[in-house]
Each structure stands twice: as structure tokens, then as C-alpha cells.
Amino acid sequence: MMERSTIQRSLPALAISILIAGTLFLAFVEIGFGENKVDSEDAVANRYIANGTTETGSSNLVTSVVVNYRGFDTLGEVTVLFLAATGVGAMINLLPEDGKKRSKGPKPSLIMTQGGMLAIPVIALFGTYVFLHGHLSPGGGFQGGVIIATAFLLYLIAKPDAKTSHRTLSLSESLAGLSFIGIGLIGLAVSGIFLDNVIEGFGVLGELVSGGLLPLIYIAIGIKVGSEMSGLVEKMRGDAS
Amino acid sequence: MNGYEWIFYGGIMALMAVGIWAILSRRNLIKAIMGLVIIETAVNLLLVAVGYVNDRSAPIVNGDTGLGDSPVGEVVDPLPQALVLTAIVIGLATTALALVAAVGYFRSTGTLELKSFTYGRTDETEVKE
Amino acid sequence: MNSLIFLALAILMFITMVALAVATVISKDLIKSAILLAGVSLIASFLFVLMRAPDVAMAEASIGSALTAMIMVYAIGRTRRFEEGGEEK
Numbered sequence: 001m002m003e004r005s006t007i008q009r010s011l012p013a014l015a016i017s018i019l020i021a022g023t024l025f026l027a028f029v030e031i032g033f034g035e036n037k038v039d040s041e042d043a044v045a046n047r048y049i050a051n052g053t054t055e056t057g058s059s060n061l062v063t064s065v066v067v068n069y070r071g072f073d074t075l076g077e078v079t080v081l082f083l084a085a086t087g088v089g090a091m092i093n094l095l096p097e098d099g100k101k102r103s104k105g106p107k108p109s110l111i112m113t114q115g116g117m118l119a120i121p122v123i124a125l126f127g128t129y130v131f132l133h134g135h136l137s138p139g140g141g142f143q144g145g146v147i148i149a150t151a152f153l154l155y156l157i158a159k160p161d162a163k164t165s166h167r168t169l170s171l172s173e174s175l176a177g178l179s180f181i182g183i184g185l186i187g188l189a190v191s192g193i194f195l196d197n198v199i200e201g202f203g204v205l206g207e208l209v210s211g212g213l214l215p216l217i218y219i220a221i222g223i224k225v226g227s228e229m230s231g232l233v234e235k236m237r238g239d240a241s
Numbered sequence: 242m243n244g245y246e247w248i249f250y251g252g253i254m255a256l257m258a259v260g261i262w263a264i265l266s267r268r269n270l271i272k273a274i275m276g277l278v279i280i281e282t283a284v285n286l287l288l289v290a291v292g293y294v295n296d297r298s299a300p301i302v303n304g305d306t307g308l309g310d311s312p313v314g315e316v317v318d319p320l321p322q323a324l325v326l327t328a329i330v331i332g333l334a335t336t337a338l339a340l341v342a343a344v345g346y347f348r349s350t351g352t353l354e355l356k357s358f359t360y361g362r363t364d365e366t367e368v369k370e
Numbered sequence: 371m372n373s374l375i376f377l378a379l380a381i382l383m384f385i386t387m388v389a390l391a392v393a394t395v396i397s398k399d400l401i402k403s404a405i406l407l408a409g410v411s412l413i414a415s416f417l418f419v420l421m422r423a424p425d426v427a428m429a430e431a432s433i434g435s436a437l438t439a440m441i442m443v444y445a446i447g448r449t450r451r452f453e454e455g456g457e458e459k
Contacts, residue, residue: 013265021258033245034295045318061300065323077327084334138424150436236444252384259391299422340445347449
């Protein structure tokens, strides 16, 4: 089926890609899969596993790494996310006009609209649950935020004519980002360490109210990621479809 | 060496080879971005696979491990998982940025194919102005 | 988990994932490619669960299979649906 030029381009590309992936494979086979690289004394993971629950008060060790041990790193990641979303918004507005009128496409069916309206509150509630329990069970601010964004996406599909408010999205995003930095500054003011968990002994490990400032930071991240991703999807959709 | 390496690293590297092949052989910009997404998935899988330890559970302390006990020797490495978690979320934003750039290319040239970047035979693929 | 089941599931998932990725690349219809790419991400999230990373699996499932596919569909809607050489209907 493929014409000759496609095959002529495909074969050398296939050879190059197999070469690159094969070299990487030979390198990684030496590392070994499933072998114990964690328990040696000088592995950083050993320290996180040994002291993670007592030092941060979080049952989920991934949360303790993301929010506490590498919280500053997470602040940087959230900044990158913000910059990328801002870049999308700026570039969408700078696109040259193509002058074509796009068709609106078929309207969503009754089942899509009504079923979506039933499902959206449940999905949003689940997202909130996921980032509220980030320190206890799998999940956290990033996962809960993107689950909320999928609920928003479902809303955009079910009601294509609905008006969405840019102002509300950017307001909640900015407030969440500011509260993340504010929680970091509390640590700086109390103990001299940015993002320090100043009330870490608060609550009993494994209960909802525990982990000190970790749940608060994850709630801020969840709201920020949720509104960021919703704004991204909304900008990508534009007013066209 | 127990054969697990061949399956996991082999599968991940096969996925990465497919992604590199897509970027090298397809001229369509959106198809190239899809190749980037495939490579990104492969790299995330690779990082988590390096942190995996046989016969251990997820890095979450629960009632079975005993709350309050340190789970040394019972859980896999949490560090690559934490890094991959943020990398996935950022990957979506950068993919969106690349897609907007592709839409801008389409608006100014009227095509998504990268014809002027061709290599090999060029007689049948002239740039249309 | 029984290591035999672990290995069998891993082999099955990797074969399906690579096959879906190849189908993503060779399909001329970009919308079909976007949906196949969502399938790649879905199976990747299953593999994350297999490798004891439930946090990562949750993020990958909702981002890879819902949001990435949908922003790609929106971008394709602003451009052309078919790759060059594919049938224009």
C-alpha cells in the first residue's frame, strides 16, 4: 500500500531506531530488573523508606518524596506547567487567521448530554477525594487535578455551546499557586527552611487529619493542576469546534 | 539475570524504537508529536522499571505492613515514581505547546508535511509555494 | 504475586502496547492514530500497576487516555485529518 518514497524513508529510519534502542537495551540489561538496589546504606531511597513515615507523617511514601523531601522541586515543576500553559494561551492568540469557517459538527446526542451531566459531579468528587487522601492512599494533587480536568473535558464535550469563564479558572489557579508559596513561606518564617513541615507531628499516622502541612500543599497543587489543565483543554478547543 | 530484563527492558526499548522510527520517517508534524509522546511513555516506564524490586509492594504503608513501622525491605523505590509523576503531568503541557506550534505551521503554510526537510530523493516531493 | 502470572501479563501487555504503537505510526488517519495512542497510554498505566507504582498509574490513565488524546483531536480539528497519501473523503 505504501508508495515507494515512504518505504525509502522508512527503512533507514527503522535501522537507526533499532540501533539506538538496541544500544540502550544493552546498557540497561546490565542494571538488572527487580534486583535489590534500594536497601544498601548509601542509597538515598533507603533513607526515604526508613524515615519517610516518621519524618513526614504520610503513609504514602511517594507523597512524602513529592511534597516534603523534594517539595522545592515540585514548586519548580508547577512553574514549568504554568509557563507551558501560558505559552499555549499566548501562541493560540498569535495564530494567523486561516479565513475558513469551520462547521460546528454534529450536536451531542441526548445520551451524551444527560449521561455526561450525571457523571461530571461524580468524577469531580472522585478527583477531590483523590487529592484529599494523597497522604494516605495512591493519589495526590497531580492525579486529582487531572481527574478534575477530565470532568471539565467531559463537560466541554457534552455541552459544546456552554460558556466557560477564563477569569474564574485563572483566579483559582493563581490563588492555589500563591497558597503553595505561602505555605512554603510559613516554614521559612517558623523554622528557617522553605517548605518545612512545621506541624509534622500533628494527627495520627493513617488518619485523614495527619501529615501536618502535606495535605494542605497537596490540596493547593490539586486545585492548581486542575484549573491549569482545564484552562489548557479549553484553550486548545478554542471557539472553533 | 533471570529473563525479566529481556521482557521489560526489551519491551520498553521496542516501544522507544517505534517512537524514534515515527519521528524519523513521518513528515507529518502531528505524527511526529505522537512519536514524541510514545518516546515519553517509554522513558517513564523505563524509570519506574529501574526502581522496581522483586516481590515487594507499592511504597504505601498500610495495616498489613504495620502503621508506624518503617517499611524497610518491603517496598519498592519511591523516588523514580515521584519524579515520573510530575514528568507525566508536564508532558501533557509540553505536548499541547508542540501541537499549537504545529497548528501555527499549518496556518502559515497550509500543510502539515515537512517537505523542505526531506532527505534522499527529492524529485517527486517538490516544495509547493 | 505469582511470578508466572506476572511474567505472562507483562509479555501480553508489552506485545499489545508495541502493536498499538506501530498501528499509531502507520495509520494515515490522524484521529485513528490519536485513539490508538490513548490505547498505548492505557496499557502503559496497567504496566505501572504491575511495577507497583499506583500513583503513576492514576496520572498516566487520566492524562494519557483522556487529555492527550482529546487535545490531539482538537489540534487535528484545526488542521487536516488525513496524512498526505491518505484518502481525502
